[in-house]
Structures are given as C-alpha cells and as structure tokens.
Amino acid sequence: MRFQGIAVKLHWSFLLIFIWIGYVGISRGLSLTETIYLGIAVLGMFGFVVMHEYGHALTARHFGIKTRDIILLPIGGVARLEKMPRNPWQEFAIAIAGPLVNLFWAGVFWLALYYSQFEFRASGEDALGSFLNPKGLPFLFFAMNLSLFLFNLLPAFPMDGGRILRALLALRMGYEQATLWAARIGQVMAMLFIFYSVMTYNIILTFIGIFIFYTAGLEYEIVRRITGYHGLTLKDIMRTDFITFKGSDPISAPIERYFRGGAHSYIITDSINGRPSGVIRREDLFEALQSGRWDSPISDWMHTAVFTFDQDTPVNAITEKAAGISDFFAAVTADSHIVGIIDDTILYRLYKLKPFLPLYLKMRKDLSNRSLQSSSSQTPTHENPSSTP
Ligand SMILES: [Zn+2]
Numbered sequence: 001m002r003f004q005g006i007a008v009k010l011h012w013s014f015l016l017i018f019i020w021i022g023y024v025g026i027s028r029g030l031s032l033t034e035t036i037y038l039g040i041a042v043l044g045m046f047g048f049v050v051m052h053e054y055g056h057a058l059t060a061r062h063f064g065i066k067t068r069d070i071i072l073l074p075i076g077g078v079a080r081l082e083k084m085p086r087n088p089w090q091e092f093a094i095a096i097a098g099p100l101v102n103l104f105w106a107g108v109f110w111l112a113l114y115y116s117q118f119e120f121r122a123s124g125e126d127a128l129g130s131f132l133n134p135k136g137l138p139f140l141f142f143a144m145n146l147s148l149f150l151f152n153l154l155p156a157f158p159m160d161g162g163r164i165l166r167a168l169l170a171l172r173m174g175y176e177q178a179t180l181w182a183a184r185i186g187q188v189m190a191m192l193f194i195f196y197s198v199m200t201y202n203i204i205l206t207f208i209g210i211f212i213f214y215t216a217g218l219e220y221e222i223v224r225r226i227t228g229y230h231g232l233t234l235k236d237i238m239r240t241d242f243i244t245f246k247g248s249d250p251i252s253a254p255i256e257r258y259f260r261g262g263a264h265s266y267i268i269t270d271s272i273n274g275r276p277s278g279v280i281r282r283e284d285l286f287e288a289l290q291s292g293r294w295d296s297p298i299s300d301w302m303h304t305a306v307f308t309f310d311q312d313t314p315v316n317a318i319t320e321k322a323a324g325i326s327d328f329f330a331a332v333t334a335d336s337h338i339v340g341i342i343d344d345t346i347l348y349r350l351y352k353l354k355p356f357l358p359l360y361l362k363m364r365k366d367l368s369n370r371s372l373q374s375s376s377s378q379t380p381t382h383e384n385p386s387s388t389p
Contacts, residue, residue: 006057006079007069008050014072017042041137045144046072048105052148053079055101056160059094060085083320088170088178095163102149109142156186156212157219179223186216229315229350229357237315237350238332238340244269247277247299251288254298258285264345265329267338268302276331276338278302308333311340315350322347 002008021042025035050070056079057067068080079098085091116138155161162182169178190213197205244267245254254266268278284301288294307330309318322328322344332340353360 006067009069009071011073049077052098052101053077055097059097063090088167092167095160098160099149099152102145106145109138112138156189157216162186179220183216183220187213232315234313234332235311238342240340242341248297250295251298251301252294255285267331276306278304279306
C-alpha cells in the first residue's frame, strides 16, 4: 500500500486482529453482518491511526525529512522517519501534527453528532454494541479520535507527548539534557499510571505503564549514546593503523593476518586508484577458510557495500547511523583516498571516554592555540625572499 510516495506496511502480527474479529464473532454468537460491521469499525480505527502517522510523515517532509515507511501494528502505528530533526520547533511541529489529525476528526464527528441531535449515538449498554451497529459508528469514531488525541499527548516517550515535551525543553537547554528531563517526567507519569492501575485492578493499564516506564528511559539511553561529541570529527577518532589488501590478493593473506592478532575487519582497496572498494569481515575469513579455496581472490569474498565518510564528518553524524547497525564498520577518506577506519569498538570506547571529552577538547584547543602563536612569531613576515629584486 502506498500513498504520497510513502509505503504503509502491515506487521505480520496484524493478522491477530482478524483472528480476534473472527473469535469475537463466533464466541458472542454474532451474525455474519454484525461481524462485518465489527470488522469495518476496527479497520476504520486503523484508518485514523494511518492518517495520524501521515500527519507526522507529511510534516517531516515539509522540513525535508523522508519517511522510510509507516508500519501498522495491532497496538498502533509507527512512522519511521529517516532522522529526527534537532531543531526543537521542527520536532515540535512533527510530533504534534499526528495528534492534531485526530483532534480534527474528533471535531468533525462531534459536529456531525451535534447537528443530528445525537441521534446516532449508540444505545447499547455493552461496549461492543456500538461496534456492531452502523448507527453507532459516528460516536465510536468520535470517541476513538478523542482517545487517540489524548493518549498520544501523554508526556512520555514513545508517545508524541514525550517528543513535544522534549522539544519544548530543548528550547531552553541542550538536546541531551532536554531528553533526560522528558524521560524522567515520563517515568514519573508511568509510575502514577502503574499505581492507578494497581489500585483499580486494571492489568492492561499496568502493562502499558511498565512499557512506558521502560521506553521512556530507553530514549535517553539512545540519545546519550549518539550525542555529546560536539567539535569532534572522524579525523580525531579514526584508527590510522589499519591494514588494507587489494581485491586481487589471495584470501589467505587476510586470514593469516587475522590469526596473527589482526583486526576483525579489513579494508579492500581498488588496485587502480587505491579507493575503498570493499570490506572483509571476520565471518568471511572463516567461511573462506572452511571452503578450502585459499587461493581465490579476496574480491570473491568481500562485501562491496562499504560505508565511507569524509574525515571532516562530525562524530555525531556517525553515532546516529551506527546506533542501528550491529558490527558497524566504515572507511574514512580524504579526497576519496582512505586515511582511516571507524568501527563499533572505537565508538564504544569513545562513549566510555565521554566524561573526559570536554577536558580533552580543551587541551587540544589550548595546544593548537599555543602552536598557532609560536608559528606566527617564528614567521613574522610572509614576504618571499626570492621575489625581492
Ligand atoms: Zn504519533
């Protein structure tokens, strides 16, 4: 399913919904038409969830951020944006656009109910009643949209309210600090939720509360891992003692190097211009070793998809990418020639060094200022002696 160039995907667990509809139909002894009405009501609800996600996706597009896809789960939807904007106002706009779609529809159905003098309000005492009767649909859709609006505004990650809160806090403090506060407020919210659910014996609310408590903290953990490297570029952190091979070299060469205590991954360079053309990982070496084709060229075994980044790329830009990839590995280039490598062990080490980074950066700034001063005192004039007649 595609609309506006964004794919809408159903998660496999979505099938459970149809099984549930069938189950309710049979267990409650509903007629076929009633079961179909129930299906329409449930699908209608997901229609509003999809529109909510498009609210996020189309607002993100307005700021030049693409949406990979929209995934529908039985518990709701997720619009997977390619990145999250670091501009607080943009994040605010993207986050609030979803709930506003539901507020709009709640308003439309309320007006419809109002002008029909609530004739269409479902009358059954049973909550299921309004699902089974087409006359109950306007009220049902009004209630759905109002709940979607209110639920998503809860100020806790992963709800939109958490992002809205973070964005508003980020106007006054740093992004990481704002995430910390938003996460803590979300966790307090979740605890109140859990407390309330235990008092009222509502086990579903307890589970939702535990889920919110966990994910609210997770968001801060993710942000803490990818931010806070301001001023550092790949040039500052890359490993320069890397080993390269040519694609035409035999695979036995990197295997030997690995068993002598070499790195987990090797960069393969183009034999013509020395550019990175592939990467060979530890698993490839084992596979080649088992195959017995020890003379075969490395190019038969290497992965040609290799991340390359210019050495002036900020570290923040890499950590964000690497966060979603296990075994992250990238070649660092200067004028498209390889000058270093970055892998997840380097990034993990850097993360552990974080408390010392401000001091380290201060030291480097200090040293470079000193060397600038001394170099300017050594060469007071820029006159070229040979040009004087
Ligand atoms: Zn949303």
